[in-house]
Amino acid sequence: MALQSKQIFVNLPVKDLNKSIDFFTAIGYEFNPQFTDQNAACLVISENIFAMLLVEEFFQTFTKKELTDATRSTEVIVALSADSRAQVDEIVNKALNAGATPSKDPIDHGFMYSWSFQDLDGHLWEFLHMDQGAVPQE
Numbered sequence: 001m002a003l004q005s006k007q008i009f010v011n012l013p014v015k016d017l018n019k020s021i022d023f024f025t026a027i028g029y030e031f032n033p034q035f036t037d038q039n040a041a042c043l044v045i046s047e048n049i050f051a052m053l054l055v056e057e058f059f060q061t062f063t064k065k066e067l068t069d070a071t072r073s074t075e076v077i078v079a080l081s082a083d084s085r086a087q088v089d090e091i092v093n094k095a096l097n098a099g100a101t102p103s104k105d106p107i108d109h110g111f112m113y114s115w116s117f118q119d120l121d122g123h124l125w126e127f128l129h130m131d132q133g134a135v136p137q138e
Helices: 017-027 056-060 085-097
Strands: 008-014 030-032 040-046 049-055 077-081 101-108 112-118 124-130
Touching: 008 017, 008 056, 017 030, 017 040, 017 049, 017 085, 049 056, 085 101, 085 112, 085 124, 101 124
Parallel strands: 008 049, 077 124
Antiparallel strands: 030 040, 040 049, 101 112, 112 124
């Protein structure tokens, strides 16, 4: 049997933890208080998907490598599914209203629709809806 993990924890460095918490709360997310303190906040994306927002100094204790400035270079794109095209638009518009910056204009491939933004620290977030019934068959 192939290796399969049951949960994912994406760790992202942030400059101002309280501003990041306010930003993601404005989009509609919640945080797990059991794993949230002055150094980190556990953003609950779904039952099995979490983003650990770590103050940069604390994040640095987990790596010997230099931290990437996400406002100048891309280290990762966090891509998450949405239930509909309307939900994609709703989430991204909430993010933009909460202080995010646009990343790319919406992309419509017919069977897949996506739109992305940069959070307060420049991390790229993309939301997409895929209509499985409209996926081209080969």
